[in-house]
Amino acid sequence: MQVKATVLQKDEVAPQVHKIRFFAPRIAKSAQPGQFVHIKCGEEQNYILRRPFSIHQANSSDSIEILFKVVGRGTSWLAKLKVKDSVDIIGPLGNGFSLKSRPGKIMLVAGGMGIAPLIFLADKLAKEHTKTYTVIGAANKELLLDYMNLKRLTRKITAATEDGSQGVKGLITDILPAAITEDHPDVIFACGPFSMLREVAFIARREDVDCQVALEELMACGVGACLACVVKTKTGFKRVCADGPVFDSREIEW
Amino acid sequence: MSRPDLAVEIAGIKLKNPVITASGTFGYGREYAEFIDLNRLGALVTKTITFQPRSGNPVPRICETPSGMLNSIGLQNNGAEAFAANDLPWLAQFDLPVIVSIGGDDIDQYCRVTKFISQVEGVSALEVNISCPNVKFGGLGFGRDPRMAADLVAKIRTCSTLPLIVKLSPNVGDIVAIAQAVVRAGAQAISLINTVLGMAVDIESKRPRLKSVVGGLSGPAIKPIALRMVWEVAKAIDVPVIGIGGIASAADALEFILAGAGAVAVGTAVFMDPQSPIKIIEGIEEYLTKNGYDKISDIVGALEIAE
Numbered sequence: 001m002q003v004k005a006t007v008l009q010k011d012e013v014a015p016q017v018h019k020i021r022f023f024a025p026r027i028a029k030s031a032q033p034g035q036f037v038h039i040k041c042g043e044e045q046n047y048i049l050r051r052p053f054s055i056h057q058a059n060s061s062d063s064i065e066i067l068f069k070v071v072g073r074g075t076s077w078l079a080k081l082k083v084k085d086s087v088d089i090i091g092p093l094g095n096g097f098s099l100k101s102r103p104g105k106i107m108l109v110a111g112g113m114g115i116a117p118l119i120f121l122a123d124k125l126a127k128e129h130t131k132t133y134t135v136i137g138a139a140n141k142e143l144l145l146d147y148m149n150l151k152r153l154t155r156k157i158t159a160a161t162e163d164g165s166q167g168v169k170g171l172i173t174d175i176l177p178a179a180i181t182e183d184h185p186d187v188i189f190a191c192g193p194f195s196m197l198r199e200v201a202f203i204a205r206r207e208d209v210d211c212q213v214a215l216e217e218l219m220a221c222g223v224g225a226c227l228a229c230v231v232k233t234k235t236g237f238k239r240v241c242a243d244g245p246v247f248d249s250r251e252i253e254w
Numbered sequence: 255m256s257r258p259d260l261a262v263e264i265a266g267i268k269l270k271n272p273v274i275t276a277s278g279t280f281g282y283g284r285e286y287a288e289f290i291d292l293n294r295l296g297a298l299v300t301k302t303i304t305f306q307p308r309s310g311n312p313v314p315r316i317c318e319t320p321s322g323m324l325n326s327i328g329l330q331n332n333g334a335e336a337f338a339a340n341d342l343p344w345l346a347q348f349d350l351p352v353i354v355s356i357g358g359d360d361i362d363q364y365c366r367v368t369k370f371i372s373q374v375e376g377v378s379a380l381e382v383n384i385s386c387p388n389v390k391f392g393g394l395g396f397g398r399d400p401r402m403a404a405d406l407v408a409k410i411r412t413c414s415t416l417p418l419i420v421k422l423s424p425n426v427g428d429i430v431a432i433a434q435a436v437v438r439a440g441a442q443a444i445s446l447i448n449t450v451l452g453m454a455v456d457i458e459s460k461r462p463r464l465k466s467v468v469g470g471l472s473g474p475a476i477k478p479i480a481l482r483m484v485w486e487v488a489k490a491i492d493v494p495v496i497g498i499g500g501i502a503s504a505a506d507a508l509e510f511i512l513a514g515a516g517a518v519a520v521g522t523a524v525f526m527d528p529q530s531p532i533k534i535i536e537g538i539e540e541y542l543t544k545n546g547y548d549k550i551s552d553i554v555g556a557l558e559i560a561e
Binding site (some may be wrong): 001002040045046047048049051073076090097217218219220221222223224225227228230231232236237242 | 258273278281285286288289301309310312313314315316317318319320322323325330394401474475501522524525526527529
């Protein structure tokens with residue numbers, strides 16, 4: 001659906017990282033963790049493409065949140081929004097994380113901004129009393145986003161930072177194998193940069209754990225029409241927007 | 255006062271209004287059905303179908319540019335058979351002329367897809383894509399040379415009795431000569447323009463923003479180029495021109511119609527606003543009412559040029 005959504009709240013949660021809450025009851029009601037919204041950024045003809053954002057939270061029945069880092073023109077425009085501004089949003093789009101097999105233990109793996117779709121998921125899992133563990137990584141302590149939220153929502157949180165300012169000094173993929181050995185998850189839900197997800201997929205396969213990854217790609221239509229945002233899979237190119245953005249990691253041609 | 259008549263006839267097919275969704279940006283209609291009432295469109299042009307499935311080009315396939323975007327999708331599609339089995343029957347539920355865009359690497363492939371599509375139900379017309387800049391063979395290869403373009407269209411003409419529209423590229427020396435050549439060869443309408451060849455570079459990585467390096471530019475950035483070509487071609491041929499290129503508002507569409515376009519197609523604008531074709535239809539109607547015209551045909555080519 002396409003809606004006009006009003007900004008309810010906007011916070012800079014870390015340097016250049018913003019969280020915006022929109023009043024969008026129809027989207028909030030049907031949103032599933034892992035789905036995304038496609039937002040019209042900027043006015044008139046200068047911004048040709050909408051920008052896709054994971055739904056960061058949709059727990060109350062009338063609002064949704066996005067979490068983003070300012071990286072270009074679209075996100076710069078969004079970062080300047082004020083409470084009560086109105087924005088054109090399409091969503092919820094795509095397929096979220098699949099919880100069909102009712103896993104016993106879940107591990108969330110969030111690299112950098114990859115935390116964006118996982119808070120919504122962690123919240124849902126907490127409400128269902130699913131045993132959930134988190135492995136999180138970022139450049140530094142400040143960018144370990146939503147750390148306190150995750151601490152509250154999941155049983156255990158293990159962190160790695162590249163500068164060693166919190167947790168283990170290193171990459172998330174350095175601490176993942178030990179976390180798997182310790183907590184024995186039935187399934188991993190991961191989001192982060194493609195190179196990180198490739199490594200996570202490899203580790204998951206080696207440790208024989210199911211793994212779903214939420215992918216990101218440049219999008220135009222966001223609804224499956226234009227075939228811009230494809231990813232190479234074992235069965236050919238698939239659309240990140242309409243066939244994903246969440247895929248079984250074994251399906252992807254890494 | 256009664257409402258103005260928006261109906262037009264293009265290549266022998268009747269459209270309830272002159273607003274069409276352009277090939278490649280609207281999938282096969284299904285993807286946008288949640289956002290827009292397909293029954294309200296003048297017609298729909300499908301994403302280009304080739305006889306065999308095609309996987310398309312590697313990513314990144316798109317990049318935003320000032321007032322436009324570059325794409326290099328590479329005609330990814332599931333082939334004619336899958337299209338006829340999955341998409342055409344679904345489209346049949348709408349009161350909507352379906353124009354099937356066809357492509358190929360050589361004359362034989364164009365003819366095979368033409369013959370296949372011509373014997374299935376639910377196709378109103380063919381749009382021959384001889385202007386895709388993103389494939390190695392065929393595509394633009396045919397669209398650059400008047401004789402090659404005419405030979406191909408003449409061959410396709412013998413393979414089908416469906417109304418034939420030919421979509422031309424702006425990446426040519428003499429657009430009028432090519433339009434005239436394909437009309438002589440049997441084209442009953444001309445779509446123009448396809449995308450303008452372009453390129454963008456990421457200076458930090460020193461890499462092209464598109465994996466294919468070069469792609470097709472679309473969006474408002476190309477509107478003046480498209481408008482100029484539509485004006486030149488519409489004067490020179492006696493079949494309708496479907497104006498395409500950066501149309502995002504009713505005012506844009508009206509510029510093309512005044513310049514001689516018998517219909518318009520909306521492409522890239524749909525990405526920003528799926529409602530844009532509907533808004534354009536409503537805006538054209540408002541313009542006609544406000545200016546006292548009974549029908550759209552009163553303003554086709556009504557451009558006034560001072561002596």
